[in-house]
């Protein structure tokens with residue numbers, strides 16, 4: 120809105136970059152994907168969380184704000200918890216799901232499903248899941264595909 124020409128240029132450059140690193144078409148603007156440049160990972164997490172929050176509140180009403188739940192795991196970078204606080208999500212609604220050495224500290228889809236299920240039963244609204252490919256402390260890699268299936272089932 121504030122600078123359409125710069126935004127256009129940013130979109131084009133991001134598209135070039137996506138092609139250069141051979142991302143699948145679905146990640147690119149021409150395939151309903153696309154992205155923007157952010158200064159840091161912390162900033163990127165906060166922006167995506169704020170966008171998800173606003174989309175959910177527009178859909179279900181602002182009175183749901185206190186019910187929104189964000190999921191990470193015990194290996195997630197502290198950037199997520201920081202974003203949760205800045206985005207005004209109740210800190211008690213930040214769920215750091217436990218991981219196990221037997222799963223190489225990746226987030227187990229069944230653990231996520233159990234946690235989300237319990238929250239829905241308690242009247243909470245699952246909002247956002249942060250997964251990681253290569254955590255800072257243990258280099259854990261989350262099984263993104265199966266986790267996305269759980270997220271889809273609960274409209275996260």
Ligand SMILES: Cc1ncc(COP(=O)(O)O)c(C=O)c1O
Pocket residue numbers: 158159160161162196198251253254255
């Ligand atoms: C997995 C992960 N997430 C988030 C961050 C935070 O990154 P930034 O300092 O770019 O905000 C880091 C930084 O090391 C990281 O390793």
